[in-house]
Amino acid sequence: MEIAANNPSLKSWVEVPENSDFPIQNLPFGIFKEGGAQRAGVAIGDKVLDLAVLQSQGLFDGLGLPDGIFDKEVLNDFLKLGKATGRVVRNRISELLQEGNDELQNHYALGSILLDQSKVKMCMPVQIGDYTDFYSSEQHAYNVGCMFRDPDNALMPNWKHIPVGYHGRASSIIESGVPIHRPKGQQKPSDDEPPVFGPCKLMDFELETAFITCGGNDLGDSITTAEAEDYIFGMVLFNDWSARDIQKWEYVPLGPFLAKNFASCISPWIVTLDALEPFRIAGPKQEPEVLPYLKYEGNKHFDIDLEVAIQPEGSEEKVVGNSNFKYMYWNMAQQLAHHTVNGCNIKTGDMYGSGTISGPDSSQFGSMLEISWKGTKPVKMPDGSERKFIQDGDTVIMRGHAKQNGVRIGFGEVATKVLPAK
């Protein structure tokens, strides 16, 4: 698909630092706050473009947008307009920011239109309706199976037939930068002793991405793999915090619950699927053959580098995992087709996590559970300390970007500090 705003030769009159995640080819949408109310913006270099002001100044006239569509606390109403409208708006923003265009560049109110990212507060971009987490990286599922079952039978029998997923908690998904407290809960340190209650001892992250939907199906209808991407507006980075000791004791038979729902954290900019269009690649061969409703045509996987770092309090960070979104076995279109094949309805603003994304090499693992192999291989930090799991005071930082032909489409970061249990 040709999208005008993706043209790699485009340059902006806004200065974009080298290796910025936000060149003119990206233009991710977010919600920010500066002075007054929350409103919608687009990132360009180190700046935020205030879309609410742009619209009030008439710069989106003729696009058929409802009045004040960007002057909202969340992007849901904008996303409801659909992906085609999102594309038109992104192309128009691209036009306004291109070298040679002076509609904005010489605008009398430019100072109130183009703000420093460092001076605004980024907020949750959407009000999340439902949140589902998948489990779609084969290496991650294999690693977990090796540790808790047996390497010869690491994958569950259903894993290559079903994009396994489960429902999670929407209320506790928060934006990057908000610190969280270590959760408390029941653990069972010994098989022969009753459970104990206290702060989680095996606090972990999960390196994931998540996609956000626009529009949806009626209850009882389904979305095919061919249609699915029409409902995927864009993606964010997703840290699915996990309390491994709580998880171990609670999760049979109905799945993880308190081990997960104390917090999940996202990067604040929604990178559109449109901006990621040039980074499509083929997925892995799926063997055994999947059922017809899970088959798909074309490239529906994406080549996006991901990394996760730990920064101990008062020290430098250390990257502990380098993975890539291409290591997904099941792609987003298959996930959404599966989710709706029973008639389950999706809605604008839902969030769908990928599951921990681990690559085949041990340097590519996406959780401390895997990186430290259940705590048997501690990781050395720059300050000399060791990590098996996450300690109080640690900040966990995830970053991601795709790069090709000199164009870097980045996600910014999701960075979250862990405070002691309350």
Added chain:
Amino acid sequence: MEIAANNPSLKSWVEVPENSDFPIQNLPFGIFKEGGAQRAGVAIGDKVLDLAVLQSQGLFDGLGLPDGIFDKEVLNDFLKLGKATGRVVRNRISELLQEGNDELQNHYALGSILLDQSKVKMCMPVQIGDYTDFYSSEQHAYNVGCMFRDPDNALMPNWKHIPVGYHGRASSIIESGVPIHRPKGQQKPSDDEPPVFGPCKLMDFELETAFITCGGNDLGDSITTAEAEDYIFGMVLFNDWSARDIQKWEYVPLGPFLAKNFASCISPWIVTLDALEPFRIAGPKQEPEVLPYLKYEGNKHFDIDLEVAIQPEGSEEKVVGNSNFKYMYWNMAQQLAHHTVNGCNIKTGDMYGSGTISGPDSSQFGSMLEISWKGTKPVKMPDGSERKFIQDGDTVIMRGHAKQNGVRIGFGEVATKVLPAK
């Protein structure tokens, strides 16, 4: 706790048929539609009291309610005002409806204030934020354990330590009266054959109640068992539809997903916890002793009769299960304390299902899985047909009420017809 509106000697000038679920001591809140927009109402006998009109006529003056609080599509904003405000409003409505009070009885606009329930459409009472389903009836957990594991080890090791719960799908929770389609999905009829795709063959209901929250805690904070009921506005009947064949193949290791999220159905009237106050009873002795955060004082279980009936198309219904909410091992206060003990935040409008409620006798089971004991004991219908699970054209009807001193506090019903797979 003394609540004026609960006085068993109160009588209303509105005619209340014998055995009505909605005497003046109940006054459940709901959202209805008649003519124009959706708005809030209260049930009395066979009538609905239009709260939006009542407020506009000044009949709530002095209660400090925001303008138009009942003139909304859902009750969330009203519930956000908190339980104390709900109590004040319910007491005022009780006053207006009592024999001898003529503020409404002789009101010039009574015809637009008091409408026939049969002439209005009941809608979803709240916009649900998050939905959690618990698994809190011991007999149900035991029955499932007997069928799928072993009677000597029927309960999982964690079951008597944790009010086990899992997250469900909020988007597909719908009100009574809306038919649903049989879901399709993957099943694995034989261990040696690959999975197949098609309409669910083992369609089941689950007889549950659900509570709806008002207000909530900040992320990172917890709610104690002593505080929990301050956040529980009221309850509804809850049919947690389940596709047993889909469930069996998908649920290990992350829990039920497509087997549940195609639909859950609720009764439209929220019966306040206040109205249920007289029906508190002691819960079962919890042995082994629970951890301190799960201990509670006072009676936090409720004596509420529940029944579930199947009505084949064009035939009479047959009651197939009679249960009671008192058969819960874990009460709602324990569920909420557990849910938040890790800092997970609850919000106004969340829904929390009890899990299938089964009593100790086989006539008291709350799902076809148990009633037909995995299909080995079919149930005879009035039309001569048999049921192991639910067939296309069947309507499943759940009802519930508490009764004492001649006062019957009922829930109405949740009735849902199953249409063939699309």
